[in-house]
Amino acid sequence: MGGSIARGLAKGSMISESDIIVSNPSRGKLKELKVNFPMITTTQSNTDAVAGADIVILSVKPWLIESVARELKLKSKQILISVAAGISFEQLAHYVVDPEMPMFRLIPNTAISEQESMTLIASRNTTNEQELFILSLFNEMGMAMLIPEDKMEAATALASCGIAFVLKYIQAAMQAGIEMGIRPKDAMQMVAQSVKGAATLILNNDTHPSVEIDKVTTPGGITIKGLNELEHTGFTSAVIKAMKESR
């Protein structure tokens, strides 16, 4: 996630590649990053990376956030962005020198590597200007939305875990296609483009899924047979349960 964010920032228009510093204790991923982004500075020292930084993005696993954040001894004027799912502002405040420092919680999804993320952002002790800046920064990597912290867990299930559920649908539909004699690669493209088309219909026209479903569903036709089978087999219920389980 950290690597994808660094790449996205470097590709974007708001931060110069030479202003980005990426830290990782092992060298492998840093070397990979340098191949395409030679102007990014890399280091194996987190403390070196944050010295003089305006914005610090913490993108380690949630169970490493406390030790890494404590090690950094961030200054009050720096902006902390935590990507860790499930780590609250209250927890983060205990790990920094100044609990009142400006902080963001930020949850992208893996499509950030394609500049197509749905990125959730919550803020604490930040100015409107800082919020707008961070929103604009991540709007360049897909779509970014500022939400209250208490909606973060639910929104993470929808947008960040949710991308795995959509991929699971693609995989399942492919399996069906293969059973019906379609070659796997063709099936993958057919389903993936259909999913992209469905998302584009909704996003471009600001319509409701039920409106778009209605357009596909010919009375007495074949789509309604499949849709009703999805209901009989508990598709809607399974999706709701999965989303709630991923909070």
Ligand SMILES: NC(=O)C1=CN([C@@H]2O[C@H](COP(=O)(O)OP(=O)(O)OC[C@H]3O[C@@H](n4cnc5c(N)ncnc54)[C@H](OP(=O)(O)O)[C@@H]3O)[C@@H](O)[C@H]2O)C=CC1
């Ligand atoms: N994956 C996802 O879809 C999403 C993840 N997140 C959050 O993003 C965070 C990172 O997850 P993810 O990218 O999946 O995990 P990864 O394990 O892929 O990335 C974590 C990175 O942190 C590096 N690392 C380990 N220890 C340190 C350290 N002490 N200092 C600096 N870097 C270190 C790791 O290096 P190495 O590999 O060399 O050990 C690795 O490159 C998590 O907190 C997760 O909750 C949020 C939204 C979505």
Ligand SMILES: O=C(O)[C@@H]1CCC=N1
């Ligand atoms: O599964 C996880 O914990 C991470 C956080 C959100 C998406 N992936």
